[in-house]
Amino acid sequence: MYPVRSNKKQTRIDDRGRPLRAASSHAVLASLRDQIARLDDGARLPTVRELMRSHQVSQATVQEALTRLREEGLLTSQVGRGTYVVKDGDAAVNGGADTARHLDSLLILSNASLNERCMLVQNHIVGHLSRTGSKVVQISYHNTGHLLDILTSVPDFDAAILQSHYENIPIRLLHLLQGKTRALVVDGNSVAGVDIDRVGTDWEEALDLALEHLSELGHRSIALVSLDSMAQPILSVRRAFDRLGRRHKAGWEHTESIALGGVLHPTQRVGDALKTALGALVDRHGRLPFTAMATLGISDSLGIRQCLTEMGIACPRDLSLVVLGHHDVPTEHFGFMSMAGSSYLAAARSLIEVIHKRIAAPREAPQIVYLDCLAEFRDSTGAPSR
Structure with a gap:
């Protein structure tokens, strides 16, 4: 006798006893839970399409998994912005x-x-x-x-x-x-x-941390690049930096305070403005009058790096770079930039x-x-x- 085959579709359930669409849903849930466990609070998850490609599943399967995770309080989503990890600890x-x-x-x-x-x-x-x-x-x-x-x-x-x-x-x-x-x-x-x-954030304290690090590395000439803004945080840091430059006993040989013309808010692309500002300072050998640079109020770290690359300035060989920003925001450091500042x-x-x-x-x-x-x-x- 051959075993009797049942045509009844078996339903898989998750660890809370709720039905899953298919075996692939269980795999996606397990994979996302593992990914969430390794990510920091507030980290952004890949898009639905990226998850579909990486797991080779349908959109419905991914959406079901994300919905379950949101119900469990592990994720939060905002229209047009993405899906982010939520972890306890408050x-x-x-x-x-x-x-x-x-x-x-x-x-x-x-x-x-x-x-x-x-x-x-x-x-x-x-x-x-x-x-x-x-x-x-x-x-x-x-x-x-x-x-x-x-x-x-x-x-x-x-x-x-x-x-x-x-x-x-x-x-x-x-x-x-x-x-x-x-x-x-x-x-x-x-x-x-x-x-x-x-x-x-006390950005003057962040500037102190950056300058201390650069000084320990041996830098004696440095520039501060900031937004073209009259906002109190920008002005206070620029004044503190300028005061430092006037104190010869501090050991600095050269300081340069640069406001990027026309760049008024952090998310503006800075490539063209930075290229104009630095281009006016390079000598005939393409070298800048300073060996290190700190930036303040600029979120476009990728634009800064691309600008330097286009100008043939390599970091850190030709120019050491410190971003005064937020060390737990990936788009500000891209795993490459040295950071001094606070945490979001x-x-x-x-x-x-x-x-x-x-x-x-x-x-x-x-x-x-x-x-x-x-x-x-x-x-x-x-x-x-x-």
Whole structure:
């Protein structure tokens, strides 16, 4: 007798007892869980099409796996931005999930030119608060006049985060937000002399870390390249750098402060402006008057490297390069750039903490939280060759 074959389709289930579309779904889930375990919080996953190609499965299979992982709180997705890893770890910072439940609604405002760091901060906050049932509304604006018109028609929120690093903030906007929220915190240090909580980076400390590293390598001539901005963080670092250059006892032979003309915000491509600025400084042998360079307020690290390559300037042989930025934002270092600055993840956690403290103690004096600065040195820096 031959065994009887059943035509009934067997259904596979996942580790929570839920049916899987096919055996391939189980493989995709296992692979993605393994990938998530190895990634940092806020890291971006490959696109659906990339996952389809790498796993040789259909779009429906990938979407099902991503949906399951989102339901488990391991991923968060935003239309037009991508899918990001969400990991626990904020409970100790924020006093536990019970504290987070007191925040029913949050408004996040950001300029349309926001960079990868700002998106990662938002994604972490959205992922964290969504697990506690909080409602988060994100608004991206091109100009503050338009934003003011929008805000007059939106309801009140428990709290608001205004992401602003290299732009001026109208007092009218701050006043309007204070009237619509119980807690307002600025992500960045672009405002001064106002009674508003702020979380930001001490970029002068980041500059000190970069200069200390370059000095230890033997560099005595250095340039600082920044946005063409009057924002307080840019101006304060440039003034500190210029003061250093005037102090001959510091041991520096040459310093050069360069503002990239026309580059007003971090996400603008800098290649052409940087090539123009550096081209005016090279000698007839194609050499720059400095052996090291630090950049501030520029997210286009890839554009910087491409510009130097096109000019025949090799890092670190001809020029050591340090980016003053965020060492856990991959698009700022690409695994190559030496970094000095803060962490986007620390910023996201601090913003949540400041909001909860403000709601719990509304009469307390406003606070400015400066994030810890760290340095990570990679292949873009080395000893001077001349």
